[in-house]
Structures are given as C-alpha cells and as structure tokens.
Amino acid sequence: MKKLGWACLVVLIAGVFGISTALLIKEELRVPNWQSASENGWLKVDGAQIKNEHGDEIQLVGLSTHGIQWYRELYTRETLTHLKDELGINVFRIAMYTDPAMSGYVSHRELEEELYRLVDLSIELDLYVVVDWHILEDYNPQMYQTEAKEFFARVSEKYANVPNVIYEICNEPNGEISWRDNVKPYAEDVIGAIREHSPKALVIVGTPDWSKDLTSAAQDRLADENVAYALHFYAGSHNKTLRDTIDWFREKGLAVFVSECGATDASGEGKIYNEAFTRWADYMNEKKISWIYWSVSNKEEGSALLKPDFRAEKMVAKEDAEEQPSILDYLTESGQLFARSVPKRENMQ
Numbered sequence: 001m002k003k004l005g006w007a008c009l010v011v012l013i014a015g016v017f018g019i020s021t022a023l024l025i026k027e028e029l030r031v032p033n034w035q036s037a038s039e040n041g042w043l044k045v046d047g048a049q050i051k052n053e054h055g056d057e058i059q060l061v062g063l064s065t066h067g068i069q070w071y072r073e074l075y076t077r078e079t080l081t082h083l084k085d086e087l088g089i090n091v092f093r094i095a096m097y098t099d100p101a102m103s104g105y106v107s108h109r110e111l112e113e114e115l116y117r118l119v120d121l122s123i124e125l126d127l128y129v130v131v132d133w134h135i136l137e138d139y140n141p142q143m144y145q146t147e148a149k150e151f152f153a154r155v156s157e158k159y160a161n162v163p164n165v166i167y168e169i170c171n172e173p174n175g176e177i178s179w180r181d182n183v184k185p186y187a188e189d190v191i192g193a194i195r196e197h198s199p200k201a202l203v204i205v206g207t208p209d210w211s212k213d214l215t216s217a218a219q220d221r222l223a224d225e226n227v228a229y230a231l232h233f234y235a236g237s238h239n240k241t242l243r244d245t246i247d248w249f250r251e252k253g254l255a256v257f258v259s260e261c262g263a264t265d266a267s268g269e270g271k272i273y274n275e276a277f278t279r280w281a282d283y284m285n286e287k288k289i290s291w292i293y294w295s296v297s298n299k300e301e302g303s304a305l306l307k308p309d310f311r312a313e314k315m316v317a318k319e320d321a322e323e324q325p326s327i328l329d330y331l332t333e334s335g336q337l338f339a340r341s342v343p344k345r346e347n348m349q
Contacts, residue, residue: 035059035090036126042163043128043202045226048250050202050257050290053163060128060290061342062091063305064260066297067134068114069103074296074306075118077125078315082327083296084125088342092122093130093168093259093292098147099138105151106144112151116158123164130204130259130292131155132168139175141186141206148186149193156197163201167194168259170206172232179208179216191224204257206230210266212242214249214256221254228257228290234303235277236265243283250287258284258291263334264302268294272302272333281341293338298330305335 040052052058063083065075083089096115100107115131122129133148135141141148152167159165169190173183187205194203203226207213211232229249233242246256263277264270284291294303298310310330317324331339 037164059288060091062089064093066295076312091128134171141170153193156194168204172210228255235273268303
C-alpha cells in the first residue's frame with residue numbers, strides 16, 4: 001500500500017505543478033546493478049532456494065522479451081543497458097516461440113542466430129540470461145522433442161563454460177497432457193542433452209496447466225539436482241491460493257522459479273491489477289523467489305512494459321546533450337509497476 005500511495009502522490013504533485021510524472025519518478029526508480037552474474041557465478045539449487053557458487057542465497061529479478069520473431073528490433077544494446085542500469089534487472093529472458101503457426105523456431109530456424117545475439121549481449125552486460133523454449137499453442141512439449149533436444153545440445157555446447165546461461169526447456173505445457181506421461185519424460189531427455197555439455201547450468205522445467213501445476217511435479221520429482229520448477233502467474237487471474245501452493249511445494253524442498261508473471265489477467269491484456277501484483281511481488285521478494293516479468297514490448301496491450309511510441313533508437317546516447325535518454329520516460333503503467341517492485345540492492349544482501 002505504501003508503494004501505491006507514493007505513486008498517487010507523485011501523480012497529484014505532477015498535476016498541480018504541471019511537472020512531468022516521468023521526471024518526478026526517475027530518482028525513485030533508479031536502482032543500482034545488484035547480484036550480477038560476475039558476482040555470483042554458477043547457480044545451484046539447494047532445497048527450496050537458489051544459491052550462488054559461494055553458497056549464498058540469490059534472487060534473480062528481470063524481464064522477458066515478447067516473441068523475438070516480432071519485436072527483435074527493440075532488443076538492442078542500448079535498450080538492454082537502460083533496462084539494467086535504470087530498472088535494476090539482473091536477468092533477461094529470451095522468449096523464442098517454437099510453434100510454426102506463430103512464426104516460431106520450428107519453421108524459422110534463423111531465430112537461433114537472433115537468440116545467440118541476445119544471449120551474447122546479455123553476457124556482455126553481466127546479466128543472467130534465460131533461454132526460453134517458448135511452447136504455447138504447441139501445448140505438448142513432446143510435439144517437437146527432437147528439435148528441442150538438438151537445439152539445447154547446440155546451445156549448451158556453445159555456452160558450456162558460461163555461468164550466465166539458464167535453460168528453460170518448456171514454457172507452458174497445457175491441454176491434455178500430464179507431468180508423468182509427457183512433461184517429465186521430455187524433461188529427462190532434454191536435460192540429458194544439456195548435461196552432456198553443461199553439467200553445472202541451472203535448468204527451469206515448465207509444469208502442466210500453463211506452468212501452474214506444481215502438485216504433480218512434487219509427487220514425481222526429477223532426479224536432476226540442479227532443476228527449478230516453473231510457476232507462472234498473472235495477478236488478475238491468480239491469487240493467494242497459488243501462493244499457498246508455492247509454500248507447500250517449497251516445504252518439500254523443491255525450488256520454484258517464477259519465469260513469467262504479469263500484472264494483467266492471464267490474457268496479458270486489459271487493466272493493471274496494481275494491488276494484487278504488489279502482494280505477489282512482496283511475497284516473492286520476502287522469500288527470495290526469482291521472478292521475471294512479461295514483457296519488454298511496445299505492443300498495445302496491458303502487459304507491455306513500453307509505450308507504443310517507444311523505439312530502440314530513442315535510447316541511443318546523444319553527444320553533448322544536456323539530458324540523456326531514459327527508458328523511464330517510456331514506461332507504461334505496467335512498466336512503472338514493475339520498476340517499483342524490483343527490490344533495492346541494500347535489501348537483498
């Protein structure tokens with residue numbers, strides 16, 4: 001409630017004095033880089049927590065792209081630098097859709113090179129980076145299991161010795177599938193391909209029901225010890241019941257990684273549920289559960305981080321200019337909520 005009250009006060013002051021709201025919030029939203037990849041190295045699951053290579057608990061908080069087949073022009077060095085320096089992210093998720101019906105990887109193999117560009121850029125900026133095999137309408141991960149296994153074998157070989165890279169092997173299994181018959185055997189096969197090259201990398205495994213069914217995974221857990229299980233939520237659709245499930249799951253010594261979440265309902269469109277999302281963010285930050293917000297796009301939908309008029313070239317520094325560009329000037333209501341929800345460095349030590 002304090003965060004919401006502060007935001008309302010900012011808007012009121014801006015209205016009274018005719019000052020830009022973005023200008024007023026800049027100093028409040030600026031947060032330093034925290035818990036970067038070079039500080040922490042390889043990530044290791046230890047019971048319900050994710051720890052760094054020094055054995056200390058770590059929380060990753062960051063942003064996901066939208067589909068890189070649609071919004072790749074937004075994801076430049078300048079844009080990512082501003083996301084890191086001004087919003088304080090330490091992880092960047094690359095959503096590579098797979099479904100041919102959505103111009104995904106299976107029919108557009110050139111997306112692999114685009115993914116490599118973004119992985120390399122994230123590494124250069126000292127971010128952790130999630131390689132997301134983004135199944136959605138291709139609901140069963142086994143549908144393209146051969147392609148996934150070959151893809152993750154290549155990526156893990158390329159980045160075998162790079163601790164920044166995290167593998168999310170199936171975004172949101174859904175429909176008429178189960179953990180036991182579909183997701184688990186797929187995960188065992190694909191993780192095996194990754195482990196041939198990168199035995200220490202963190203792997204995130206999606207769960208049934210659009211990555212909300214932790215129960216079936218808890219009853220039949222994977223043998224691999226460095227796995228976190230994906231949980232996705234949207235604040236307008238999912239509430240305390242799901243948080244209670246997370247608590248139950250973690251009490252069993254299993255790690256949750258919220259690899260996608262948002263402040264709208266599950267459609268990604270419509271209104272922003274400020275209070276509901278703030279409850280979620282406070283919960284995750286208190287328990288040091290890593291989370292990634294959907295999405296860095298300028299699409300005209302509620303979940304978009306950026307306003308429709310955002311263009312990547314607007315983030316290029318201007319020589320001798322009195323005021324340099326700021327991504328804070330282009331944040332939507334959703335983007336401003338994310339910025340206020342990122343934990344400050346001094347609270348994360």
